[in-house]
Amino acid sequence: MKVGDLYIGRCKWHVKYYLASSCYYTDRICKSLVEIACPPETVARARRSMERCELNTGVTYSNKRAHESVMVVALTSSPAQFLNSFEHELRHLTDHILDAMQYPIGGEEVAYLTGDINSFLWDVLHEFICCKGKCHERGRNEICKCTH
Numbered sequence: 001m002k003v004g005d006l007y008i009g010r011c012k013w014h015v016k017y018y019l020a021s022s023c024y025y026t027d028r029i030c031k032s033l034v035e036i037a038c039p040p041e042t043v044a045r046a047r048r049s050m051e052r053c054e055l056n057t058g059v060t061y062s063n064k065r066a067h068e069s070v071m072v073v074a075l076t077s078s079p080a081q082f083l084n085s086f087e088h089e090l091r092h093l094t095d096h097i098l099d100a101m102q103y104p105i106g107g108e109e110v111a112y113l114t115g116d117i118n119s120f121l122w123d124v125l126h127e128f129i130c131c132k133g134k135c136h137e138r139g140r141n142e143i144c145k146c147t148h
Helices: 023-035 040-051 081-102 108-128 134-138
Strands: 002-008 012-021 059-061 068-074
Touching: 002 040, 002 068, 012 023, 012 081, 012 108, 023 040, 023 068, 040 059, 040 068, 068 081, 081 108
Parallel strands: 012 068
Antiparallel strands: 002 012, 059 068
């Protein structure tokens, strides 16, 4: 699992992210949700979801007033599914930010914001995304190193 903090300067927004997370980290993630004032019923729903230990899932919650988010991508069944799950949670995150900042959903801001987040996280993300088909030969969820 990769855990980190991302600060998006243009929006003054903090994101705590958990990538390739297993159910082992449920308590830690729920603590992060509580720290950003996530409502107890939402924390409980997230806990139940994570405790099922299912692949290809995720959770994103944002405290729009505080400009803070927690984004979780669980373990996935393939590199392609990691990208799918990450982009799914990223879409929730960008929607939350755009709503809080009162930016139009279909405008240029969402495109720039999405690109910025992908760029900021590239060093982490590329480890989970297949490099020239080599990951399938090695097995599920193995971290792939790109060689260029």
